[in-house]
Structure formats: C-alpha cells, structure tokens
Amino acid sequence: MSPRPVSQGLRRRPSRSGPATIAALVLLAGATTVAWAAISRLVTGTWPAFTDAAREAVSPLAWDSPAVWAAAILLVLLGLALLLAAILPGRHTTARLVGPGGGDARSSEAVISRRGLARISAAHVDQTDGVDSSSIRASAKKVEVLVKTPLRDAGELPGGLRDSLARKLRSLGLEPVPKVVVRVRTSND
DSSP, rough: OOOOOOOOOOOOOOOOOOOOHHHHHHHHHHHHHHHHHOOOOOOOSSSOOGGGGHHHHHHHTTTTTTHHHHHHHHHHHHHHHHHHHHSSOOOOSSEEEEEEGOOOOOOOOOEEEHHHHHHHHHHHHSSSSTOEEEEEEOSEEEEEEEEESSOOOTHHHHHHHHHHHHHHHHTTSSSEEEEEEEEEEEETT
C-alpha cells in the first residue's frame, strides 16, 4: 500500500522572499565593497580613494570607545531583527472554511482569502439601509468595518450591522468566525 500523497496546505503564510532578497542584496553589496577595498589595500599598499572619508571619520575612535560599542550593539540588534524576520512566520493570508457537510479536515480543505472576506463583508454591509459607503479590513480573526451614513443619529446601526455581518460570516462556514467590529461615522461627524 503506497502512502497517501501529501499536498501543501491552502492556509499558507507569506514566504517573505522579497524582503529577504533585498536584505541579501544590500548585505552582498556592502560585503563586496569592503572585500574589494581590502584586496586593493593588500595589492597596492594603499586604500582606494572612495574610503578616505570613512577612514577619516573612524580614525580617532578606539576599540573601546562608546561610539564603537553603540555601532556594535546596533549591528547586533539589526542582525537579530533580520534573523527573527526570517524565522518567525507571517500572518495567515487566508481564513479557513468548514467543508461541505462538515467534511473530514484531513482529506479536504477550503479557505477564503482576506481580500475575498473583505469583499463579501463590504457587499453585505453596503446593502444595508442607512449605509452610504463602507471600508472593510479583514483578517482570519477580525473584520473591521467603517461605515459612513447620511443619518444624523446612527442609533442601533452599529449593533445591527455587527450582528447581521456575524450571522453572514457564520453562514459562510468560517472556522472560527472572526470578531466583527463596526464603527459608524454620521453626516454630522
């Protein structure tokens, strides 16, 4: 009996390849410049002309001076930040949906993107009476709604929208249902 094929899950986290590539290119350029200057010093016996300003700035510093310690600490913190950014995963780019009939989570998976969740939420909110326009930010755990209304007194509008949108998200089959936060701006704000 052959093992079941394992597919990559739909609920992925961003790879961060863009920022990692940029950081790698900047560090590579710096290392290349320093290596070229050091090799030039070894071959010709003098430093290249473009290093004059930097050499004059650091020549009065001693190894135990506060400026050198501050620069070392700053470089260590920068390295730690880059290391943590590479190791720690980003936030999920999708929200999990319960499959049809509550199917087996091991055999099938359904997700909706944050953008899709925001669009569905906006379409639902915009169809509500008293809503002029809406702005939605969605994540897998929270949907934030900012509604503009021509009404002078919003009254029960925020609570009604929150309950209505929560019911809509529950009917979509989101697992878990995101927390809905509604803010209303009236025409006299």
